Amino acid sequence: MRTVRATAAAVTAVLGAGAAAVAAGRLASDAALKAPAGRPLPTEPRLTVHGTAAGQITLTRDLAALRPGRYGLSGDGSHAIVGPVLAGATPSADTVVRRLESVTHGTLKPGDKVWLTPNAHVGDPGSALGIEHADVDVPGELGALPAWFVPGARDTWVIAVHGLGTTRELALNVMGFLHRSRFPVLALAYRGDLGAPRPADGLNHLGETEWRDLDAAIRYAVRYGARQVVLHGWSTGATMALRAAERSGLRERVSGLVLDSPVLSWETTLRALAAARRTPGALLPLAVRAARGRTGLSGDRATAPYDGLRVPALVIHGPGDTVAPWRFSRRLADARPDMVSLHTVGDAPHGAMWNADPRAYEEALRRFLTPLM
Numbered sequence: 092m093r094t095v096r097a098t099a100a101a102v103t104a105v106l107g108a109g110a111a112a113v114a115a116g117r118l119a120s121d122a123a124l125k126a127p128a129g130r131p132l133p134t135e136p137r138l139t140v141h142g143t144a145a146g147q148i149t150l151t152r153d154l155a156a157l158r159p160g161r162y163g164l165s166g167d168g169s170h171a172i173v174g175p176v177l178a179g180a181t182p183s184a185d186t187v188v189r190r191l192e193s194v195t196h197g198t199l200k201p202g203d204k205v206w207l208t209p210n211a212h213v214g215d216p217g218s219a220l221g222i223e224h225a226d227v228d229v230p231g232e233l234g235a236l237p238a239w240f241v242p243g244a245r246d247t248w249v250i251a252v253h254g255l256g257t258t259r260e261l262a263l264n265v266m267g268f269l270h271r272s273r274f275p276v277l278a279l280a281y282r283g284d285l286g287a288p289r290p291a292d293g294l295n296h297l298g299e300t301e302w303r304d305l306d307a308a309i310r311y312a313v314r315y316g317a318r319q320v321v322l323h324g325w326s327t328g329a330t331m332a333l334r335a336a337e338r339s340g341l342r343e344r345v346s347g348l349v350l351d352s353p354v355l356s357w358e359t360t361l362r363a364l365a366a367a368r369r370t371p372g373a374l375l376p377l378a379v380r381a382a383r384g385r386t387g388l389s390g391d392r393a394t395a396p397y398d399g400l401r402v403p404a405l406v407i408h409g410p411g412d413t414v415a416p417w418r419f420s421r422r423l424a425d426a427r428p429d430m431v432s433l434h435t436v437g438d439a440p441h442g443a444m445w446n447a448d449p450r451a452y453e454e455a456l457r458r459f460l461t462p463l464m
Contacts, residue, residue, distance in 0.1 A: 116377025122364035133367035169197025209443040212263040233288035243275040246318040254326020298330030319346040329353035348404040355419040414441035
């Protein structure tokens with residue numbers, strides 16, 4: 092009898108530990124599957140505001156605060172645009188001074204916690220950039236998808252779609268360039284975004300179901316006069332662009348892809364985000380397993396050569412991305428040199444390739460888009 096009781100206790104303990112591990116894996120997978128739009132990814136550090144003066148802001152010294160380029164600076168209830176580190180400033184050993192271009196809303200006070208974001212602008216094309224636009228609804232399979240449409244003279248449209256941790260405001264970074272180049276632009280909010288339908292399971296599928304909303308945007312563009320479309324995606328938005336170019340019923344209308352910080356290995360990205368939330372390494376495989384069970388995501392395609400790629404693609408990415416490793420973009424470019432051009436950006440975090448060097452980004456974009464006009 093004592094043996095039976097001991098065995099039962101051992102089995103119960105094992106089952107309890109197994110259930111706890113499953114629950115922990117499920118919670119760890121939330122880092123990617125429930126990453127909220129417009130909130131910082133767990134890889135992005137919080138910085139403290141130490142002071143502001145005319146045209147400058149002093150922040151906690153951190154590798155993030157020292158990044159080159161132009162970023163949004165967001166806090167709870169505030170947003171500003173900051174430029175490069177000011178070489179002539181004399182901060183303390185613990186701080187860094189950047190150019191403060193504007194405070195778009197709220198206030199910045201000493202002690203405020205803020206973070207850098209690729210979303211340099213907030214608002215819409217009119218309020219942020221002074222560009223005429225229309226608010227439109229794209230019919231999607233789950234319901235109406237809000238989008239901004241910026242008219243242009245060309246019959247090739249650019250459809251812009253954001254990714255992890257950002258919103259459709261990310262497209263405002265390149266909206267001015269595209270507008271000057273006379274491209275019509277459709278910037279899409281998709282399932283799970285503010286104002287868009289919520290998926291039944293409430294989860295982000297890392298592009299594997301969301302691409303159907305991009306497919307709906309292609310159909311909308313063709314219905315309203317687009318002869319061809321270029322899909323410009325960031326992060327999981329780039330994953331959506333790849334899937335749409337391969338699977339859409341109107342894929343023959345897709346003439347090119349711009350893939351910024353593409354998530355080519357969802358498992359690697361999920362592991363990176365879970366690890367950034369201090370998930371123990373032993374639980375990371377459980378997080379991947381939980382994500383598969385919750386979303387139906389299939390095996391990774393990171394090593395695939397994308398034989399289905401039939402249109403030119405510009406990949407803009409860099410080795411500083413810890414969320415979607417650059418090596419997979421390098422591998423894609425090496426596997427498909429006939430179709431893929433790789434523009435490498437140094438010292439830029441995930442989804443922020445434009446921010447690190449806007450001029451070089453837009454020049455690469457100009458060179459790629461010119462033959463597609």
